[in-house]
Amino acid sequence: MTSGTNQIQSSVCGIDDDKIHLCNYVSLFVNLKSLEAVSMLHIGIPCTSVLPPPPPPRAPNFRRFIWASSIQRKGSYKGPKPGRDWIADWVSKNDDAVRSLPIYVGGASLLAILFNRAISGIAPVADASSSQSRADLLTLGLAVTNVLTGLVWLSIRPKSIIPVEPQGVERQVIYSHLPESVVSEIHWAWESLSTVTCCRSLVIVYDFQCIAQIGVAAKSLNDNEPITVDAAKLMQGSLCQGVLKSGAQSYLANLSLYPGRTELPFLPSNTQAVILQPLGDRGIAILGGDTIRGFTTSDQAWISYMGEKLDATLAKYSSDMPLVVQECFASPGSDVS
Structure with a gap:
């Protein structure tokens, strides 16, 4: 029946016998593969289709700590070493x-x-x-x-710069009427400056009044007593007026070369360097050093920040200062601690 059907199809469609045989072979091959797949399902053989392997398990993400030590073993450093100029x-x-x-x-x-x-x-x-x-x-x-x-x-030989011993007497005067917080801050400023820098004298003037005079002060020729600060005369001088107008720090690296040193008679006669630090527009801090060019750039920046801190502290109590100072001038024996 199949051959008859093929003959009819060939006669109808005009297809030759070779192509018919090829189609028969293809259909037979497809039928055999279908029967093989069905038999595999019935007998329970697992399918062997090729699938991509599962990804490997991911390692847990633990934090890594690197311990750095400043102690190096001998011979462990392999980097460049600083050279030495033997000729110099x-x-x-x-x-x-x-x-x-x-x-x-x-x-x-x-x-x-x-x-x-x-x-x-x-x-x-x-x-x-x-x-x-x-x-x-x-x-x-x-x-x-x-x-x-x-x-x-x-x-011609270069002059060696060495610290000098200030010629004067020790003096520590702070108005006792100031609040304890202000006094402690002034003490902190002096201890920091005298320890870290070449500062040996500190004078703080605020609202035309001397608030503090600490360190070495010049002594008078008659009785060897320390010379006090005339705040009103000091603030009217050209040095302080120039600093207050500019609002910037003034550094006299070699005080002996400046004619304005006569405006600072309360500092020791052999003071080598001076910094004039404005405290806002109402005061000034004067620092005397024992070394020519002894205040470094970092010292000057640090003193500027310290001046801002002192200005903010003193400004809180500026309203009471004139009354306090008047009382101090009325009774000189009770104005200092």
Whole structure:
């Protein structure tokens, strides 16, 4: 029946026998695969389809701690090491010999010129037409230049900057009428400045009144008593007026070079450096140091912040200060602690 049907289809559709046989083979192959799959399901054979493997289990995410130690074992550091300038070290240790070296070189050059002139058989009188004479004149000028350079090096030496001992008397005066918090803050400021910086004298003036004078003060010539601060005269001086108008810190790195040092008679006579720190627009703090250029850049910045802190503290009690000071001037024996 199947062959009859194929003949009918071939006669109807016009398909040749080879193509019909090929279609039969394909349909037979599909039927066999279907029967194989059905039998596998009936007998319980698992399906062997290829699936991607499951991802591996993820490790727990624990925090990692790295312990850093400043103690290194010997030979563990492999980075670059700071170099050492041996020439600079040798020159610093033999300063006198290095300064005298040009004199020795120049003197030896002069002797060599005379010796060469003596054994060369040339007349001792310089002859401009002789090349040897011209060479001797040139070397003679270089030798004299070396000798003069050595003399200059020996005469000019850099001045060593060392701290000096302030010439005066110790003084610590703070108005006892101030609140305890203000007094403790002034003490804190003085202890910090005297410990960390080269400050040896501290004067605080606020609202034309001297609030504190701590450290070494100049002594009078008559009775060796400390010189007190004339706050009204001080605030009218050019130094304080300039600082208050600008609102910026003024640093006198070498006080002996400034003519305005006469406005600070209460500081020791050998004060080396001074910082004038404004306290807002109503006061000023004066710090005297024992070393030329002794206050570093970081010291100046820190003193500026400290001045702002003192200004904020003193401003809280500024309304009571004039009355307190008047009482202090009326009874000098009870104005200081």
